[in-house]
Amino acid sequence: MNTITHHIPEPILAAYAAGALEHPFALVVATHLSLCDDCRASFGAHEVLGGALLEDTAPEALSPDLKSGLMELLDTPFEPEPVFRRSGAYPGPVMAALKGRPPRWKRLGGGVRQTILSAGEAGSARLLYIPAGQAVPDHGHNGLELTLVLQGSFSDEAGQFRVGDVEIADDTLEHTPVAGAGADCICLAATDAPLRFSSLIPRLLQPIFRI
Amino acid sequence: MSEQTLWMIAVRDNRDKAAFAALFDFFAPRLKHFVMRGGIGSGQAEEVVQEVMLTVWRKAAMFDPERAQVSSWIYQIARNRQIDKMRRENRPLPEALAHEPESEPDAGQVVALEQETSQLKRALARLKPEQREMIEKAYLGELTHQQIKHQTGLPLGTIKSRIRLGLDRLRHELKSIREP
Ligand SMILES: [Zn+2]
Numbered sequence: 001m002n003t004i005t006h007h008i009p010e011p012i013l014a015a016y017a018a019g020a021l022e023h024p025f026a027l028v029v030a031t032h033l034s035l036c037d038d039c040r041a042s043f044g045a046h047e048v049l050g051g052a053l054l055e056d057t058a059p060e061a062l063s064p065d066l067k068s069g070l071m072e073l074l075d076t077p078f079e080p081e082p083v084f085r086r087s088g089a090y091p092g093p094v095m096a097a098l099k100g101r102p103p104r105w106k107r108l109g110g111g112v113r114q115t116i117l118s119a120g121e122a123g124s125a126r127l128l129y130i131p132a133g134q135a136v137p138d139h140g141h142n143g144l145e146l147t148l149v150l151q152g153s154f155s156d157e158a159g160q161f162r163v164g165d166v167e168i169a170d171d172t173l174e175h176t177p178v179a180g181a182g183a184d185c186i187c188l189a190a191t192d193a194p195l196r197f198s199s200l201i202p203r204l205l206q207p208i209f210r211i
Numbered sequence: 212m213s214e215q216t217l218w219m220i221a222v223r224d225n226r227d228k229a230a231f232a233a234l235f236d237f238f239a240p241r242l243k244h245f246v247m248r249g250g251i252g253s254g255q256a257e258e259v260v261q262e263v264m265l266t267v268w269r270k271a272a273m274f275d276p277e278r279a280q281v282s283s284w285i286y287q288i289a290r291n292r293q294i295d296k297m298r299r300e301n302r303p304l305p306e307a308l309a310h311e312p313e314s315e316p317d318a319g320q321v322v323a324l325e326q327e328t329s330q331l332k333r334a335l336a337r338l339k340p341e342q343r344e345m346i347e348k349a350y351l352g353e354l355t356h357q358q359i360k361h362q363t364g365l366p367l368g369t370i371k372s373r374i375r376l377g378l379d380r381l382r383h384e385l386k387s388i389r390e391p
């Protein structure tokens with residue numbers, strides 16, 4: 001396992017542990033936790049705190065038949081939830097978002113491709129495929145963007161990002177990521193607002209591509 | 212080892228219903244209060260409690276006392292259930308770490324984790340009421356991540372060092388699991 005140098009910031013991790021993070025970002029955090037022992041340990045510490053608060057909570061009276069009803073359910077057969085395992089560059093949470101199928105890439109131009117994993121009011125999550133050595137068109141952000149490398153690497157004004165690394169960008173960062181030479185780069189990216197591309201794709205087409 | 216841990220191991224290894232009932236008696240009323248703070252009524256809260264406790268029974272094989280306290284484990288199950296229910300979407304979860312269910316837990320590890328947790332609880336008890344309130348709000352999911360970002364500096368001060376302790380230990384454990 002290579003060394004991860006760009007981690008999930010503590011407040012975002014705390015928000016994930018508390019369930020306060022919107023779905024697209026939660027997907028990036030869950031994927032990073034699948035790759036990073038440091039952040040998993042930190043997440044574990046947040047869970048300990050959540051558990052301590054739960055133990056400390058004042059008890060609330062239960063309906064008298066709640067317990068007996070539950071005890072009767074214990075022996076009923078049940079379907080275990082499907083477990084999505086890592087496949088190639090895609091960790092379990094990404095495979096779950098892909099519903100176990102390989103990504104269906106759509107061309108964005110310049111050899112760059114994307115697969116939308118989720119898009120809604122809470123923002124969007126997608127996979128980006130950037131050929132080795134290729135630049136992603138210069139873009140700024142209207143809101144928060146988390147980008148996690150799954151394969152290859154990319155570099156921009158903020159540094160170099162390898163497998164497992166997460167770049168946190170907000171509306172102050174105008175950046176031009178370039179995929180590293182050698183391997184095509186695959187990223188998981190989450191945004192809470194549409195990206196503003198300053199070139200390549202006219203603004204009018206953006207709703208169609210959902211980028 | 213704490214009573215809770217022993218009950219949970221009995222549920223996991225022996226499908227012990229009396230031990231499960233003991234866990235229910237402790238956690239269910241607290242879970243109900245916890246869930247109701249999220250703004251749902253008594254009836255719906257009991258549905259969530261029932262689902263959470265049923266998940267505890269069904270997924271008991273995943274419980275690893277060397278890595279998680281019973282309360283931390285149940286806390287995450289409750290958060291997952293609540294989010295799935297409120298947002299009608301599945302909360303993305305990290306890959307489960309492999310562990311050998313057959314092997315005896317390392318009692319030293321389990322007890323060390325319990326001791327750190329009680330230190331953490333003492334640190335919690337020493338907080339000023341308004342700091343405590345903020346922590347509760349954050350971990351009950353009542354704050355957005357932007358709010359947490361602006362608040363953590365304030366109330367987490369004393370607790371941070373405790374988290375760090377737990378963090379170091381957990382990191383060690385994870386390392387030994389990954390590199391046996
Ligand atoms: Zn990390």
